[in-house]
Amino acid sequence: MAYSQARDFMFCSFCGSMLxxxxxxxxxxxxxxxKPSAKGILGREIGYTITAEDIRRDLGISHVSEGMKTKESAALIKQTCKKCGHPELEYTTRQMRSADEGQTVFLVCPNCKFKDTEN
Ligand SMILES: [Zn+2]
Ligand SMILES: [Zn+2]
Incomplete structure (x- = not known):
């Protein structure tokens, strides 16, 4: 027998014997x-697909949690720039580490980039 039986198991579709x-x-x-064609059998045998998800799992790569990204929301408020008098400032809020420090508001003038903070 020229070809080894050590290949993937294949079974006769008529009697169920190992081919x-x-x-x-x-x-x-x-x-x-x-005598089925080997091409058809082997094609079926390896017909399953490995998804990218499986590969990531194998490599131990997990999805980067969305929560890990720092969220900074920028918005415009009607406040006059102390430096150039621009009527609107961009503000971002950031929660300080300790709760009793509260939120710090960062104000940035979109016109002259003057930075100010408010507690
Ligand atoms: Zn058979
Ligand atoms: Zn300004």
Whole structure:
């Protein structure tokens, strides 16, 4: 027997016997002598697909949690710039580490980039 039976198990679709791969093109059932094409069998055998998700899991790469990203919201408020008199300032709020420090408001003038903070 030129081709090893150590390949993936293949079974005869008629009698269920294990098929022997007798050539690169055909397998043969030892019982009923059914000769399916190896291409069709092997195509089915390796028909499953490995998804990117499986690969990531294998490599131990987990999704970066959205919560890990720092969220800064910028908005415009009607406040006059102390430096250039621009009528609107961009403000971002940031929660300080300790709760009793409260939120610090950062004000940035979109016109002259003057920075100010408010507690
Ligand atoms: Zn058979
Ligand atoms: Zn300004």
């Amino acid at each position: 022997s791969l007798v050539s690169p093109k055909y397998a043969e059932c030892p019982l009923c002598k059914f």
